[in-house]
Amino acid sequence: MNEEIKENTKEQNNPEHRKRIHTLKKMIVGILLSLLLLPTILSVVALGQIHQLNMQLNQSLLILSDLSMQVQEVRRIAEENNSQDVEIDTNASQPTGQLQQITMEDAAPSDSYEGMRKVCLTFDDGPSRNTDAILDILDSYGIKATFFVNGHPGFEEQYRRIVDEGHTIxxxxxxxxYSDVYASLEGFAMDTLEIRTYIRELxxxxxxxxxxxxGSSNTVHTMPMQECIDYLDTMGITYFDWNVSVGDALGYERSVNAIVDTTMAQIxxxxxxxxxxxxxDAPGKETTVEALPILIEKIQALDNVAIVPITEDVTPVHHVIQ
Ligand SMILES: [Zn+2]
Structure with a gap:
């Protein structure tokens, strides 16, 4: 027995043994502290996230309520205007079957191009990898154009270039x-708000x-287009169709010559x-980029013509709603 006590005392006095006990104590204290602190830290992080989500939810509710009021206003205006006919002027000749009758209103307010024919180059569906080349070409001719853009994350620099270089966005x-944009007036309003906000933030x-x-005359959906037009009107947004098409929206790539010839014939x-x-200026429209300098030079060679971006001085071209 005495032998055993003696042996234990010897072991307890051993520095290695004391070190092990000390390390063990430190580990136990560490684990206890972690068990106490971890829930506290997680609670703080969770509270922060809940607060952030709450703020986002409030913001979304505000936007939705605003939107709902706007939609009600559009409905009211649409009901008031229901009996009014769309103004039609059949004076403008139509060179191709694809184009429809357009509404040409009175001359635009006086501006530096008064009395000249105004040509607006408009690019849809971008930005894409072709946008930079188009911007470079426009810059080399000192010409401003208009880009009707979609939401394409990854091309932030191109959105900024369009605006910074003086073009109309x-x-x-x-x-x-189509099935989303034209699903309902609410869907159209939400999509419009999304692209408008996206462009503003960029x-x-x-x-x-x-x-x-x-175009405003598309027949890909059953929703009354006039409701969308009235909505844009209440938002202070003007829509533009076109009266000349280079024909590059076809399923195949058009040749440069075909683009130039059909466009000039229409003009x-x-x-x-x-x-x-x-x-x-979508992907795959490389011949449009190639045709652009030729088109610009041919248009510039016409008498009394100015190539201008869309501004409030340009009379909107509208397809007639059927
Ligand atoms: Zn498009």
């Missing part, structure tokens, strides 16, 4: 998915121009003071 819906520009995916046949040309 317009909306062409965020998603460009460029600081409050967009006031819109081009409907498929020459069109008896209108405002010419709005539909082009696309």
């Amino acid at each position: 317009g909306m062409h819906s965020y998603s460009h998915v 460029t600081g520009e409050e967009c006031v121009y819109y081009r409907f995916p498929g 020459n046949a069109l008896d209108a003071q405002t010419i709005v040309i539909l082009m696309h």
